[in-house]
Amino acid sequence: MAPKVLISDKLSDAAVQIFRDRGIDVDFQPDLGKDKEKLLEVIGQYDGLAIRSATKVTEKILAAADNLKVIGRAGIGVDNVDREAASKKGVIVMNTPFGNMITTAEHAISMMMAVARQIPEANASTHAGKWEKSRFMGVELTGKTLGVIGAGNIGGIVCDRAHGLKMKVMAYDPYLGQEKADKMGVQKVELDELLEKADFITLHVPLTDQTKNIISAKNIAKTKPGVRIINCARGGLVDEEALAQALKSGHVAGAAFDVFAVEPATESPLFNLPNVVVTPHLGAATTEAQENVALQVAEQMSDYLLTGAVTNALNMPSVTAEEAKIMGPWVKLAGHLGSFIGQMTDEPIKAINILYDGEVSGMNLEALNCAVVAGIMKKSNPDVNMVSAPVIAKERGIQISTTSQDQSGAFEGYIKVTVVTDKRERSIGGTVFSDGKPRFIQIKGINIDAEVGAHMLYTTNEDTPGIIGLLGQTLGENGVNIANFTLGRSAVGGEAIALLYVDEAVPQDVLDKLSATGKFRQVKPLQFEVN
Secondary structure, three states: OOOEEEEOOOOOHHHHHHHHHOOOEEEEOOOHHHOHHHHHHHHHHOOEEEEOOOOOEOHHHHHHOOOOOEEEEOOOOOOOEOHHHHHHHOOEEEOOOOOOHHHHHHHHHHHHHHHHHOHHHHHHHHHOOOOOOOOOOOOOOOOOEEEEEOOOHHHHHHHHHHHHOOOEEEEEOOOOOHHHHHHHOOEEOOHHHHHHHOOEEEEOOOOOOOOOOOEOHHHHHOOOOOEEEEEOOOOOOEOHHHHHHHHHHOOEEEEEEOOOOOOOOOOOOOOOOOOEEEOOOOOOOOHHHHHHHHHHHHHHHHHHHHHOOEOOEOOOOOEOHHHHHHHHHHHHHHHHHHHHHHHHOOOOEEEEEEEEEEHHHHOOHHHHHHHHHHHHHOOOOOOOOOOHHHHHHHHOOOEEEEEEEOOOOOOOEEEEEEEEEOOOEEEEEEEEOOOOOEEEEEEOOEEEEEEOOOEEEEEEEEOOOOHHHHHHHHHHHOOOOEEEEEEEEOOOOOEEEEEEEEOOOOOHHHHHHHHHOOOOOEEEEEEOOOO
């Protein structure tokens, strides 16, 4: 059955056609997002939900979205999606951060020019029949210092455009390395230095706990007298009341805002102040940008629903279509390794340590980590997936660590997972053979070679003669057929293990008979999702 996607906001016809051309069953209802009750009623039918800003995807909506796998936001901001609830539900949240980069950067430059020359006020005055040349004295941009807070995708474009205007550019961004700063031709500085030296300050960071009110009253006091502040990123980055006071006092010469702490902004401390330019969140409002983000979200959602490729996800590592093809067997293996340990572990887990060796160490380890953790968590929560598992692990205080290393043994690559509890450590290793099939190759440090089956039986015992015969005889007498049989031992007379691939689940009474022999330390049935 083809995946089914609901488009609940206005998207271009070309975007709708992309879904159809890719074989997606698409339901285009561009006004449905405004009707919360109707959306709640129908959301359970869909595998995907494509939105803009009008649709509010709340915890209540997500609770009813039993089949939903992905939400695609045509644009950057996902303030209208409860990401935490989506993650717990196992729903991927995607956006399209690159479709409107140029448009937003251009808007910031336009706003900077407008506030430098007081263009909106001069325009209104002239339309009113006045001729106030002496009133609107502006400043040049050439030679001025532009302070860019956030030098990522959009901030980087702003830096590039500012160079064309012959401005000096400095940037504050904790994630900006010196090599990248040199390549961009910007001076990498700390926030205080930027505040002290910039003639214009423009913000291009997301709204987080760390960036909320980054331009606070305290930081405004550190700025150069006569500074002009531009915000086309997110409302809440600037303390609007503090900025209004600084504008009234003359310390700040002007401001240009496209975004506000509360939107729609029908009132603000910045409204009706001299030399304050305001627009109604128009950063991405160009024909080109709106078309680009609509097409991108349709492609991204189709890729995920059809191939498993994850692009621009906000709550899961991205996996390209090429990676998905190569990593597919390794993702399955990672899930099986996690599932094995999850089914074997009854105590609360304190830590999960994952080792990647050889060729697999160069793959997308974040995605593989998610698969391991999801496999472990499935025992206690069957509905968990690669999106929700890391969230659940974090809530439980489980520490996850990753180690990667060059090939160290006979296998071109392998994964080893170790789980730590208060009582013990338990580990299992696996690899992918050339046929693309996952294999278990080590349990508790004992080497084995076991194919993964839907139903398996794991036993441990002291290495003594007759155990294999007893195991096979007991299963055979009770109608349990063995498809594959793998043995291993730590040393002669030491601990021995058996891992059996059986045709169907071993009945409880047969498990009880094996335990009753007194020959087995552990008898554990296992199940795996194989296809």
